[in-house]
Amino acid sequence: MKTVKLIYIAILVVFISSCKDEFIETEPQATILEDNYYQSEEQIFRGLIAAYDPLQWTFADGAWSSSVMLGEIRSDNANAGGDPSDGDQPGWQAIDDFLSTSLTLESQAFWKKGWWGVYRANLIINNDNVSSATVDEYKAEAKFLRAFYHFDMFRTFGPVPIIDHVILENEYSQIERANLTELFEFITTDLEEAIPLLQEAKYTGSEAGRVSRTTAQALLGKVYLYWADLANDDPALFDQAATNLNAVITSGQYQLLDDYHEIFAFGAKNTEESVFEIQFTNAVPADWGGTVFIDGNMITQLTGIRGLCDDHPEYDAGWGFMLPTESLNDHFLADDQYRRSGSITSPVELADEGCNVDLGEQNMADYEGYFQIKYANYNDYTAPNGGDIVLQKDPNQPVIRYADVLLMYAEALERGSGSSGEAMQYVDMVRERAAGPGDNSGNFRTTQQLMADEGFTLLDAIWYERRAEFAIEGDRWFDLVRSGRVDNSLFGPQKAANLDQSKIYLPIPQRDIDNTGGSLTEYPSPELFN
Structure with a gap:
């Protein structure tokens, strides 16, 4: 997979290095790529690998762009850090302190890599030069990626535009934020259309990291969970989340690692707990000229x-x-x-x-x-x-672990029409593993005991588990936002003083606001969440 990606970059670097903006592509470039390059299954596969590539970008547009750091530093789990000056990487300091602006490089980096991913996915999805069952599967993977990039951009910037084709210059002024319902309908439709066409078995070996059917079902469950939370706790959407997450569980393809410490141990990659994991490698020489x-x-x-x-x-x-x-x-x-x-x-x-x-x-x-x-x-x-x-240095980045599937399923059951007793069973699976390696049955507090001892509701217990289980993995801020728990009391005085509920999301870069003639807004307006 990595070798193919490098070949693709070598072929296309002349074209992609001259792109003007993130989701804005000029017609001649798009025509060269679509009409003259994608003429075989092999070429379409190379394009698909290029659509995966922005997942790896931890540096883009002159700034570090780790989604893990964003999800932790923005939250009550971590502070920016850096050198003793308190001025190291000022963009990250601004993100930490709720002071980022439309000119903050780190905001531009997240925006850039997301739209690059969407653009590359669209090249595959909208290409009709080759027809085969294999190409249909490649297009399904591209639809997963397009959905993932839109969802990730939503979590970062709030409701973003729906980009389902290569944007031409005369369309710039028509680009605007979608509302919550429009965006989530688009994301869920992409995933639902992709699922039946994706490989059923989890990819392993040299193809580990490619999207399978259960990967898409897990992401779809997560998307429905977010949507339900933001749609005034819609029980029908929680039930949709539960249905898809249950499909992952009953597939029998995943299990929790016995030892929690092994999840991030040196060399741990694509384990039986990994549902979706971004791949990294040390095999390709790199220097600061091509970060x-x-x-x-x-x-x-x-x-x-x-x-x-x-x-x-x-x-x-x-x-x-x-x-x-x-x-x-x-x-x-x-x-x-x-x-x-x-x-x-x-x-x-x-x-x-x-x-x-x-x-x-x-x-x-x-x-x-x-x-x-x-x-x-x-x-x-x-x-x-x-x-x-x-x-x-090449640790992979787990995006969805099986523990996440179990806890999301428990939450969807509890907040939808499921059984609280059944939900507790799935929380207990995560809690038992957390107690240490080996058989811990009878050696850990069950969810029911935890609730009684700590005065927790079941939802409190699930949220306790999510923060403890996924600490330093990049989910904390997004969990707080989707559940409406972002509050000044979570932070120290300086950070709390800067927290503005209207600026929960990062601002869209100014250059793209300008390029669209102002049809894009820096922050999402409240009515977009309807």
């Missing part, structure tokens, strides 16, 4: 422990971004410390391992005593074919 097209995952270097000793047995020092908060540390209950220790650590714990941290290297405005270790900067990362090792 958009690197195949490594920069998050490990960005968020590795700053000031770490030189002789830690497992970790190298990193740049110190995405510093966990005291709030996240305190979230883990006394009997949930095994899961905590697979997510975050502290200088005291590192000292116990024989390694000190230079606290003078920390951004003390953001440092609250903890470091993340899910995306640990392992010293075993290598660059076997040359290039800069900093750019070639």
Whole structure:
């Protein structure tokens, strides 16, 4: 899959390097690509791999663009971090402090990679040069990707335009935000049309990372869950979420890893728990002249422990971004410390391992005593074919884990027309694994016991689990937004003072507002959520 992608980039680099804007393509370029290139199954497959490619971009438009960092730093789980100046990567500082603007480079980076993905998916979906069952499957994968990119853009920017074809220059002024219903109907339709055409079995080996039927069903369940939440807790939409998530569960293709710590262990990729995972590799040399097209995952270097000793047995020092908060540390209950220790650590714990941290290297405005270790900067990362090792560390990024499917299913049952008792069973599966490896039956507090001991409702218990289970994985902010739980009380005084409910979403870049003559708005208006 990676080799094919590189061939594709080599062929198309002349065309794609000159594109004017993100979702705006000029007619001559589109014509060259559509009419003269996509003439065989092999060429369409290469185009499909190019549509997957922006998923990997952790650097775009001159800025770091990690969706994991966005989902954590924007929330109460983590602060921006960086060097002691509190000015390292000012765009990320602005995102952390709710001060980003339409000129913030990081906003532009997220916008760019999303629309590049949509554009490339549209080239495949709308191509009629080749007809075959194989091409139908490729188009189904492209529809999944188009749906994913639109959904991811929605979570970042609020209701965004629906782009279902290559946009020509005379259409610029017609581009505007869709409303919530229009956008989610488009996303769910793409996924529902893709599902029956996708391969039923999970891809493995050299094709791991490609979308299968259950991958699309899991994403569709997640989309319906978001839609239900934002549509005034619509029980029918929760039921739709449950139906699709149940299909993933009953497929029998997935199971929880026995040991929570193994999910993000060095070299753990595409395990039996992985439903959708972004692929990275160190096989292709990379340098700072081509950071958009690197195949490594920069998050490990960005968020590795700053000031770490030189002789830690497992970790190298990193740049110190995405510093966990005291709030996240305190979230883990006394009997949930095994899961905590697979997510975050502290200088005291590192000292116990024989390694000190230079606290003078920390951004003390953001440092609250903890470091993340899910995306640990392992010293075993290598660059076997040359290039800069900093750019070639290659942990995959889990996007949907089986634990997520189980907890989303439990939530959909509880908030739709399902059974609370059945929902608890699925939460218990996640809780039992969190207690540690091996058979923990009878050795963990069940959901029912947790509710009684902590005064939780079942929904409280599910939300407790989501924050603990997916800490430092990029879901926290989006969970808060969709469930209406973003509140000033979650944050420290400075961040709380900047929180404006009308600016929950990142602003659309100014250049695209200008290119559309103002038909695109910086922030979504309230009526768009109807």
